[in-house]
Amino acid sequence: MDIIRAQGLTVGYGEEPVLRDLTFEIPKGRITAVVGVSGSGKSTLLKTLAGLLPPLAGGFAFDGRAVDYRSEASLRFLYGKIGVLYQGGALLNGLSLFENVALPIRMQYPRMPQDMVRSMALASLAQVELAESADKFPSELSGGMAKRGALARALVLDPDVVFCDEPSSGLDPITSSLLDDLLLRLKATFRMTLVVVTHELRSIERVADRVLLIGDGGFRFAGEYAEMVASPDPFIRTFLLRKDSHDDA
Amino acid sequence: MSETILLPKRLRAPEVAAFLAELRGRGDEPSLILDFGQVEEFDSSTLALLHYARAGCAGLTVTNLGGALARAAESFVRRVPDRAPAPGPSRALLDRALIGVADRFLSQVRKLGRFLAMFGDEVYHLGGYLKDRRGVYPGETWNQLFFMGYRSFPIVCLLLFLVGVTIAISSAEQLKVFGANIYIADLIGYAMLRELVPLMTGVILAGKVGAAITAELASMTVLEEVDALKTMGVVPEKFLMVPRLIAITLAVPLLVALADVVGISGGILVARVTFNISPVAFVTEMMTSVDWTDFAWGLIKTVVFGWAVVVGAGFKGLTVGRSAEEVGRATTESVVLSVTLIVLIDCVFAFFLY
Numbered sequence: 001m002d003i004i005r006a007q008g009l010t011v012g013y014g015e016e017p018v019l020r021d022l023t024f025e026i027p028k029g030r031i032t033a034v035v036g037v038s039g040s041g042k043s044t045l046l047k048t049l050a051g052l053l054p055p056l057a058g059g060f061a062f063d064g065r066a067v068d069y070r071s072e073a074s075l076r077f078l079y080g081k082i083g084v085l086y087q088g089g090a091l092l093n094g095l096s097l098f099e100n101v102a103l104p105i106r107m108q109y110p111r112m113p114q115d116m117v118r119s120m121a122l123a124s125l126a127q128v129e130l131a132e133s134a135d136k137f138p139s140e141l142s143g144g145m146a147k148r149g150a151l152a153r154a155l156v157l158d159p160d161v162v163f164c165d166e167p168s169s170g171l172d173p174i175t176s177s178l179l180d181d182l183l184l185r186l187k188a189t190f191r192m193t194l195v196v197v198t199h200e201l202r203s204i205e206r207v208a209d210r211v212l213l214i215g216d217g218g219f220r221f222a223g224e225y226a227e228m229v230a231s232p233d234p235f236i237r238t239f240l241l242r243k244d245s246h247d248d249a
Numbered sequence: 250m251s252e253t254i255l256l257p258k259r260l261r262a263p264e265v266a267a268f269l270a271e272l273r274g275r276g277d278e279p280s281l282i283l284d285f286g287q288v289e290e291f292d293s294s295t296l297a298l299l300h301y302a303r304a305g306c307a308g309l310t311v312t313n314l315g316g317a318l319a320r321a322a323e324s325f326v327r328r329v330p331d332r333a334p335a336p337g338p339s340r341a342l343l344d345r346a347l348i349g350v351a352d353r354f355l356s357q358v359r360k361l362g363r364f365l366a367m368f369g370d371e372v373y374h375l376g377g378y379l380k381d382r383r384g385v386y387p388g389e390t391w392n393q394l395f396f397m398g399y400r401s402f403p404i405v406c407l408l409l410f411l412v413g414v415t416i417a418i419s420s421a422e423q424l425k426v427f428g429a430n431i432y433i434a435d436l437i438g439y440a441m442l443r444e445l446v447p448l449m450t451g452v453i454l455a456g457k458v459g460a461a462i463t464a465e466l467a468s469m470t471v472l473e474e475v476d477a478l479k480t481m482g483v484v485p486e487k488f489l490m491v492p493r494l495i496a497i498t499l500a501v502p503l504l505v506a507l508a509d510v511v512g513i514s515g516g517i518l519v520a521r522v523t524f525n526i527s528p529v530a531f532v533t534e535m536m537t538s539v540d541w542t543d544f545a546w547g548l549i550k551t552v553v554f555g556w557a558v559v560v561g562a563g564f565k566g567l568t569v570g571r572s573a574e575e576v577g578r579a580t581t582e583s584v585v586l587s588v589t590l591i592v593l594i595d596c597v598f599a600f601f602l603y
Contacts, residue, residue: 052476079482090477092469095386103386104481107488110383153481 003028003161003193004049008058011041011048017056018044020217026161029191031183033204033225036214037239042197043087043165045214049195050163051078063160080108083154085164089146091138091153098134101125101153108157124156125149128182144175151182161193162186168200180206201240213239251310253282260285262294269298286313296325364564367486371560374487375494384484389492397458397493398500402507405453409508412445413437413515421523430524431534437516438535442543443602446508448595450501451554455587459562462493463583466566467576475567490563497555505551509544550598557590 004026012018018041026032034042047053049060054069061067062081068074091100102121105112125131128148138146147167154162164183168176180203186192198204204211204225211228213221213236220235221228228236257264272281283302288295299322302309314322378385420436466489469475478485513535520526526534565583569575 047476050476050480052479076482079480082480084477084480086473086477088472090473092474092477094392103483106387107384107481107483150477153477 001028002026003063004060004195006049006058006060009045009048009055009060010057011044011053012056013044013053015056018217019214021058022219024212024219024222026193026195027210028160028193029187030209031187031194031196031207032210032212033208034195034197034212034214035199035204035239037199040214041217042199042214046084046163046165046195046197050082050084051075080157081160083157083159083162085147085151085154085162085167087165087169089138089143089150091141091146091150093138095137096134097125097130097136097138097141097149098122100138100149101134101156104153104157120156121152124152127155127186128152143170144172144179147171147179148182151179155186158190159192161195164194164196164198166198167196168198168203173202176200176203177206183207215239251280251282253284253312255284255286256288258287259290260288260295260298261290261292265294265298280308280310282310282312284313285311285318286315288318289316291318291321293325296321363568364561367564367567368560370486371490371494371563374484374491378487378491384487385491386488390495393492393496394499396461397454397496398503401453401457401500401504404457405450405504405508406511408453409441409446409449409512410515412449413441413512414519415515416440416445417516417519418523421519425524430520431526431530433516433520433524434526434531434534435538437513437520438539439543441512441516442509442539442547444547444595446505446512447547447550447554448591450504450508450551451558451591451595452588454497454501454555454558455562455584455591458497459558459587460580460584462559462562463566463580464576466563467569467579470567470569471571471573471576485567486563489567490559493559493563494556497559498552501552501555502548505548509547546598546602550595553594553598554591557594558587561586561590 002025006022006024009022009024010017010020011022022045034045036042044053048055051067051069059066059068062078065074065077067078091097092103095103098121101124102117105117105120109117122131122134125134128151130145130148130152133141133145133149138149141149151162151164151167167179167183171179183194183196184207187194194207196203196207208225211221211223211225212219213228215235220233221231229240231237256268260268283298285299295318299311299314299318302311374384377383417433417437420433421430424430424433424436466475469489475485475489478488517528517531520531521528562583565579565586569579
């Protein structure tokens, strides 16, 4: 069962396409890694799937419903079903970690009792092992804590899909590995669908059930990680060996 | 006949620069062969020289390229494009100038359209919030009220007091010539209530509040916090702007009332010192030429200025690009936009009120 189905999707900024004519599916309850070299358009694709950047052509359906960027109701539906972990965390600096995590609840359910808001936010923070730091402000958190805090915020309303934009960027290998563990735990515990944009090979190998490899303005590979590793495609070989892709371009 | 030049063992930037200077000194000599056989120490300027020679410039030819330099050349020099990008279609200077002016004009018209659309959106969001009390963070309005009102109060009072003193001093000389000393009270009262307090308060708000709003919202945009709000199902234009609009609407009357009192006090002080006019006489005379409508119009004008500042600053903050550099630029532009809007709106008010 696929939760996202894209057909002929072209994404980009202004009138400049970055990725053209993409047709793909994101399976439910699995971790899909969108990978590629820096500047290949991974984050642009994620922005489009998260309802932030209208596609230049084509479109996609979320949970069987076509997403129409011109319709506020359609975007509201999408936003109600997703959580996004941004590259820098994007926690609101003026609010404490607890208030950041409680914000989506307060905005979506303004009449929810405060006790309930509190327990939901603390439960989400506990999932990422940050309940003890609930009163801290984002400026007082380390990079890894800010990422986990942002993940708690993304998870607090139990979204169907969590998009993670470069979750390991700027983190040391140990923190990065702990974050990978957390993603795997979320998938196993809640059967959550995760779309992880990354170029960290170790992270892809550990967490990804499925890989979408971007290159030259489109997908160069779509399938299981093991298949990608076995592929003789020179572009994939270069990517896996961390060589400069321009050598093959 | 070609001359061969044996390049030295160390061929870094100083040696390359010296060599190129020597080459220029030779003028239009027949072609030269550059022998790189001895070169062991090199840097990026050596690679640039290689590229220069390989591109066929100045009739240079390369020979004896080997070892580490050959590998570096293979890795870097071959990637440098040999030719500049093809030029666009050539146009006459006048054509280019006219197209530039037209593009700029259309871009400004588009921005104006977006600004007016945002103004309309904000009115809609404010109405929506007052109706259902949703979509705004609880307590944020009080934070903004504290910042816009309490934090702006000292600077507004100080500047308006000084403006009152300055206007009184500069008018006193002229009034003395005509023996019209007492009319300093009318002049100060009218000028302060109707024009100077609204205008100066608006300009101070543009510099202090407007710049802060733009810097904050622009940083939030750059750091993806605005995107995060969107994907949480929050409307950023409502969440971020409505508390600020409510706060400015509540803060301005207090600021204007205080600024009126303080500004007129400056005039009273000068009148006392210069003409020995008592404060009671000053206020009594002033009340013959101004009434509560002057205060009310001043207040209404300042509230409108405050709205222009907040919406202008929000517009600049939320439409910023994605680089940190643009935050600074947007903040500067926000102050310019706010002050321009204030003067423009003041002109419109003057047209209808006088």
